[in-house]
Amino acid sequence: MLKVAIVGCGKIADAHASHIQRMDGCEIVGVCDRESLMAKQLYERFRVKRYFTDPTELLSQARPHVVHITTPPESHFDIARLCLEHGCHVYVEKPFTLCAEQAQRLVDLAYEKELKLTVGHNDQFSHVARRMRALVETGYLGGPPVHMESYYGYDLGDPRYARSLLGDRGHWVRRLPGKLLHNLISHGIARIAEFLTSDAPHVIAYGFVSPLLKGINESEIVDELRVIICEEERTTAYFTFSSQMRPSIHEFRIYGPKNGLVLDQDHDILIQLRGEKLKSYADKFVPPVLFAKQHLENLIKNARLFLASDFHMDSGMKYLIESFYRSISENAAVPIPYGEILRTARIMDTIFGQLRVGWSQAHWAFPTHPAPPEINERCAAVHSRTILASDS
């Protein structure tokens, strides 16, 4: 029986607890939150054995094999390190850490202690994402990806919601290096990072504050982001984060030299894009029928999963947790390679570094007036620093 503990008893901890309780061969032996009432409410609702307010006490008294860290990101690194030092495997909610350097140190420590780590990029393990991965592995794309597009929408809703989220100047989101983006974009970046191979691809980022947020006097929180990612002039990717774009989509497109795939996360739909063209007017009439057939197949797959009670709203999390636990019990490979975790962290570091410098805004906002040389130099310096830091 795998003994599991959860540190951090906020909103996302509910999802972790409910998935863990649905799984065989594991039990939650303790939950922990520095706010005792929060720890107690999770303990009561999920009938957990014990609750704690100090992670060290949890580790020494409940003696879990695995710890899920579901605290705000600022504390991920310290708690994960503590857990590893106590001999526990660790599942860290996204974003993994505040920067790539912290991520690297955790990975090094996990290797040293012969323990396993993973990060909560559960979107990559939904049914539809797994179908896409299986197709890619069979060679459907016809070779390495040529280009990818990852869209991550986040609906801030009406201004009242934005005000409550962003009106608090002391909110922990504001203390993150990438602020709101830091808490949200790792899902979309990780989709791209999965199919890249180099440690630190080139990144060009442009971000700005949307008119919605400007309208409520917000000037610090960037909620519109466009990124170009390029790997050795072989594979490129666009990443789009938007709070204003409608529909607010979560979509991933991947194109190979032969075929392409479109993954629609919101509707659990996977569409195959055939590279071959049909002759003459057949190319106008046959593809719509083939697309309709694919949509129907997606419908049937989703209906079957629902009828089998295997179509929970965040089913990817359960699959990721199961895969992680299996990697522990069978000493097999972790579900998310460490290289991918580190690559995601490095890309995010570079994006936030560029946004801080502000070069992107100056350059993109006024394309007819190139950025002054000193700004370009500053950006280049930061960019190269980031890459050097990643390489080291």
Added chain:
Amino acid sequence: MNTQASNAASPERGSPPSDVARLATCDSFIIGSDDRILVTGATGFVGPRVVGCLLDRGFRNLVCFARPSSDLARIEASSNCRPLGARVEVLKGNLLSREDCEAACKDVAVIFHLAAGTGEKSFPDAFMNSAVTTRNLLDASLHCARLRRFVLVSSFAVYSNRQKSRLLEESCPIEEHPELRGEAYCFAKVRQEQILTEYGRSFGVPYVVVRPGSVYGPGKDGIIGRVGIGAFGIFVHLGGSNTIPLTYVDNCAEAIVLAGLVKGVESEVFNVVDDDLPSSREFLRLYKENVGHFKAVYLPHAASHALCYLWEKYSQWSNGQLPPIFTRRRWYAYWRKTRYSNQKLKARLGWTPKMPTAEGLRQSFQDRGRGRTYA
């Protein structure tokens, strides 16, 4: 924490103080007109009316606690009519911060705690913004030697409504296992009340609990769940001939204020509902006539109970593939045929609803405007 406004020295508008000052020094009240009063949730729907009601009664030293992101328009409207010499201070902060709670509770004689998390889906969010904040405020109040009463504004949501009688009154049992109703708000409110009573028992905090029914009035949109719910573009009418426990926002504010002021009601609970309550069917008819027509399908009580039972069972069987939002516990709480009483409120606090229900509904519907539907 920011102190946003202090009106002591600014020119006052509104009525002269003679009559209201007399009200404030009424012998049946536990505090005088200059005692400091804290109102949390002061920028919400009911909070500004509570502030207005206190000012109307001649209380001159109010502290309004609001989140930094709150819109102060409503509270400014209420305090604009303050009587001569009244001071309305707005403290911006977060009740999750113990320091902010300490600052808010400094020298207060009565606390009206209206702030709560609605957190419709998230249990932790609702719990944190209701129970944890209440605990913080109670802890801070322990350092306040002048505190005479802590008024917690709770909700009818805490009742299980499974008593034998159809009459729901203050002595009826509250939900024993709120975590099983599938409603975050209920869970948070039950735990919030439990924390308060525990502080009352352990530390002697003098408290009163006010449980309003469904508060309505201009400024509040939508149709309450006791009448029915919208699903896939159709409104499913669930209330039928059930009485809807409405309370007009001003009537509710009056009851809350009296619960904080009247002597001899420590540790009591008061339900707040108006007189002449409409049935769900009458409410829906009036809504359609005054606001806008839409298609509604009536689901008889037996059918809604059966559906809640099936939903609950399926949710269990499928390990939560459909979340347990419709349960039998919820059906009893919201859709069981029930009668309501405000006798205790009238007898112990001397409350009477100033706004008749018919007029309250008319004003409320008028505010929503014609041509809009239930959404």
